[in-house]
Amino acid sequence: MIKLFITDLDGTLLGMNHSLKQKDITAVQSLDEKGIDFGVASGRMDHEILEVLKKVEVGAxxxxxxxAFLYDRDDQHIHSQTFEGPLAKRILDVIEEEPLIKTVSTADSTYTAKHSKWIDLISEQLFHDIIVEPSLRDHVGTKIHASKISLNGTEHEITEAYERIHSSLQGDVDIFISHESCVDIMPKAINKGTGIQALLDTLDVNPEEIVCIGDSFNDLSMFELTPHSYAMSGAHPKVKEKANHVVDHVYEAIEDIEKKMKDECSTF
Incomplete structure (x- = not known):
């Protein structure tokens, strides 16, 4: 019996320029009447997720x-984790020479040390402006409590940077390609999988009772939790390999789960 449906946002439920498909919205809204709870697992900040949920007109x-941050649908805080100051500064030192756009995220803000046209482009896909702080490194760990450190660039640049950074920081952080143009560096053992597991423990739900859908490498940790994992057809081949099903749209995954639940009921 499925009790919880969890979706990624960017590249899954959410398209470019914050677009949403009406069929996906309708399918998500129908979950409640099917007795299935709804959740979102994203690299975005909590306030950005809430903005998307306003458009879908559901709670989650x-x-x-x-x-890094976990809230239930009643806005109760369950978990949060940020970098220790010295480690965050070390990461910034390691990535200093990388020819990529670097940003530091806190619970509700995103910072960069230098403005560029790329910062403006990235900001357009967020629900807030990136703050330019030339003294960023000095403030990290004191005024700025980093929860995520990211690098943005071309797919080729990101792949190469991932290998270099992973080699330098292996064992101290969680690092993954969250989008073809972005590498995210997280505190150790902080990923979507551990976040969802903490949620399941709170809700007293088993991994076999959830569905997860996503499109990027940062979704693999949640795919590993459940046999009901779905990857978007546009995902990287290595991401699709790790999912048990591949679909073009979120609503197709919801329809598939609904069919399987009906088939289960008909056998009794």
């Missing part, structure tokens, strides 16, 4: 910033 459990 929320795993934000790849598991």
């Amino acid at each position: 459990h929320r795993v934000s910033q790849n598991g």
Whole structure:
């Protein structure tokens, strides 16, 4: 019996320029009448997830910033984790020479040390402006409590940067390609999988009773939790390999689960 449906946002439920498909919205809204709870697991901040939920007109459990923050659908705080100051500064030192756009996220803000046209482009896909703070490194760990550190660039640049950073920081952080143009660095053992597991423990729900759908490498940790995992057809081939099903749209996953639940009921 499925009790919880969890979706990623960007590239899954959410398209470019914050677009949503009406069929996906309708399918998500129908979950409640099927007795299925709804959740979102995203690299975005919690306040951004809430903005999307306003458009969908539903409430949801929320795993934000790849598991750094966790709230239930009643807005009760379950979990949060940020970097220790010295480690955050070390990460900034390691990535200093990388020819990529670097940003530092806190619970509700995003910072960068230098403005560029790319910062403006990234800001357009967020629900808030990126703050330019030239003294960013000095403030990290004191005024700025980092929960996620990201690098943005071309797919080729991101792949190469991932290998270098992973080699330098392996064992101290969780690092993954969250989008073809972005690498996210997280505190150790903080990812969507651990965030969802904390939620399941709170709700007293088993991993076999949830469905997860996503499209990026940061979704693999939640795919590993459940046999009911769905990848978007536009995802990287290695991401699709790790999912048990592949669909074009979120509503197709919901329809598939509904069919399977009906088939189960008909056997009794």
